[in-house]
Amino acid sequence: MRYSGLRVIKEALTGHRGWGPAWRDADPKPDYDYVIIGGGGHGLATAYYLAKKYGKSRIAVLEKGWIGGGNVGRNTTIIRSNYLLDGNEPFYELSLQLWENLEQELNYNAMVSQRGILNLFHTDAQRDAFIRRGNAMMLNGADADLMSTERILEKYPFLNVHNARFPIKGGLAQHRGGTVRHDAVAWGYARGADQHGVDIIQNCEVTGFRIEHGKVLGVETSRGYIGAKKVASCVAGSSSRVMEKAGMRLPIESHVLQAFVSEGLKPVLPGVITFGAGHFYCSQSDKGGLVFGGDLDGYNSYAQRGNLPVVEDVCEGGMAIFPMLGRVRLLRMWGGIMDMSMDGSPIIDQTHIEGLYFNGGWCYGGFKATPASGLVYAHLLATDTPHPTATAYRFDRFERGLMIDEKGMGNQPNLH
Amino acid sequence: MIIHHPILGPRDSAEFTYLGDANLIHRPDWQAEDALAQFTDYGYQRKNPAGVHRELWFHEQGDRSWLVVTRNTVTHEITKVELARDVARAEGRDT
Numbered sequence A: 001m002r003y004s005g006l007r008v009i010k011e012a013l014t015g016h017r018g019w020g021p022a023w024r025d026a027d028p029k030p031d032y033d034y035v036i037i038g039g040g041g042h043g044l045a046t047a048y049y050l051a052k053k054y055g056k057s058r059i060a061v062l063e064k065g066w067i068g069g070g071n072v073g074r075n076t077t078i079i080r081s082n083y084l085l086d087g088n089e090p091f092y093e094l095s096l097q098l099w100e101n102l103e104q105e106l107n108y109n110a111m112v113s114q115r116g117i118l119n120l121f122h123t124d125a126q127r128d129a130f131i132r133r134g135n136a137m138m139l140n141g142a143d144a145d146l147m148s149t150e151r152i153l154e155k156y157p158f159l160n161v162h163n164a165r166f167p168i169k170g171g172l173a174q175h176r177g178g179t180v181r182h183d184a185v186a187w188g189y190a191r192g193a194d195q196h197g198v199d200i201i202q203n204c205e206v207t208g209f210r211i212e213h214g215k216v217l218g219v220e221t222s223r224g225y226i227g228a229k230k231v232a233s234c235v236a237g238s239s240s241r242v243m244e245k246a247g248m249r250l251p252i253e254s255h256v257l258q259a260f261v262s263e264g265l266k267p268v269l270p271g272v273i274t275f276g277a278g279h280f281y282c283s284q285s286d287k288g289g290l291v292f293g294g295d296l297d298g299y300n301s302y303a304q305r306g307n308l309p310v311v312e313d314v315c316e317g318g319m320a321i322f323p324m325l326g327r328v329r330l331l332r333m334w335g336g337i338m339d340m341s342m343d344g345s346p347i348i349d350q351t352h353i354e355g356l357y358f359n360g361g362w363c364y365g366g367f368k369a370t371p372a373s374g375l376v377y378a379h380l381l382a383t384d385t386p387h388p389t390a391t392a393y394r395f396d397r398f399e400r401g402l403m404i405d406e407k408g409m410g411n412q413p414n415l416h
Numbered sequence B: 001m002i003i004h005h006p007i008l009g010p011r012d013s014a015e016f017t018y019l020g021d022a023n024l025i026h027r028p029d030w031q032a033e034d035a036l037a038q039f040t041d042y043g044y045q046r047k048n049p050a051g052v053h054r055e056l057w058f059h060e061q062g063d064r065s066w067l068v069v070t071r072n073t074v075t076h077e078i079t080k081v082e083l084a085r086d087v088a089r090a091e092g093r094d095t
């Protein structure tokens, strides 16, 4: 069924009895050509592009819970392509371009809102670094705009630019960045994949791999054995747990990141602001809630909930530049498990086991990557060659000393 | 989280910084024939278990000692805290 304005009117007049489910709740078949583990944004996007763009069939997405219950439904929905390094920027810019056409592509309202993102800086050295990043972005075809404090105040008059420790000296803006309705991304890709014949199988946890003579034959699941020519892991925060079942250790640690939503307010914040130095970032959802967050809690965790010191730290950071926040009440807070890689950048690669592929290491920035991650992973699965924008995301970059470390933090996952 | 420091008693975990897996105590031998493989593994590969994890915490805003904390990564429950120095010696490290 195609969605359209006309359809909404027709359904309104006929009591909304014509809407069917957006995708089938499929049962597993004995075997597939492609089994994708993980029904998050990336897994669903991979299935979609594999079927639609690469014309493959006999594809299943196996999800241990319900689709969209992982990080794709827990993130703070920011999209951007403001990276410095060559290994990253073309990939994220491809992703931003895919976002710009996503709703037409999927015939689904994902509420892509290019309201702009602004990274604040506070010192001369930081300004230099931001200018350099802006130039790198523009060289890769992205947009970047260095904004003075005066221009920032025109758009965000409530900012406290005179904080004693971190006075705001300007910012780097990417006006094409913004936010997207995260659940709708999972649902839209699920619907699109389903329409191209993909089986989306929920409540189906992968519990092991059947591997013989260095080749994967299929996966053991809570709903029985499923054979597969190719198996593609795409489980974000659960990456180490799943790949361990294939005998692999990964350059990844799992960490908890918390996020917060305030009560609904009238429109006050027209874009996304990040105050990196103060460990705080914020946007306002279309429902009116301020959506904000800060740093990782900083220790290995699979708990999907964090602790109070970070709550305090985030709120202090917020108050430092947004004094107007002081009377706003917090509505909800939650945590998600991040697949923090050793250099802060993702891995999209074959493994040493034939037919077994891996996508993970997204840290706290994988939502914006969803469309491109799906596309390049589908490319890898279909052609056994990396997509031109993802050639750097290899497993062996650590051994070869070719880290993609945007912030130069070294092999310390909780600092990326 | 409260970390029961073996010398100082119960301390807020916010006083500490976190390094990671306690196996980092055992730095490979740089003269070994497979030193590159060993160092790649040491520097970059992690077990990252869901469950009991032995990990290094540094009491940065306290007595600046390194601790080995045994903690469950699913529940955040801490079951054991030792001085990293004692652990390193007991596990055969001499320097």
Ligand SMILES: Cc1cc2nc3c(=O)[nH]c(=O)nc-3n(C[C@H](O)[C@H](O)[C@H](O)COP(=O)(O)OP(=O)(O)OC[C@H]3O[C@@H](n4cnc5c(N)ncnc54)[C@H](O)[C@@H]3O)c2cc1C
Pocket: A037, A038, A039, A040, A041, A042, A043, A062, A063, A064, A065, A066, A067, A068, A069, A070, A071, A072, A073, A074, A075, A076, A077, A078, A079, A204, A205, A206, A207, A234, A235, A236, A237, A238, A242, A257, A258, A259, A293, A334, A335, A336, A337, A338, A362, A363, A364, A365, A366, A367, A368, A369
């Ligand atoms: C608080 C928070 C804020 C964030 N903010 C942003 C942001 O503003 N911008 C941004 O770009 N990114 C952000 N992120 C990061 C982003 O959400 C993730 O990087 C991204 O969603 C990960 O990809 P995914 O959607 O495929 O993951 P998920 O949705 O987590 O999908 C993985 C799926 O695999 C399933 N799974 C796990 N194990 C198994 C198994 N054994 N068998 C079957 N299925 C399994 C899980 O149930 C899950 O549904 C944020 C994350 C968090 C937690």
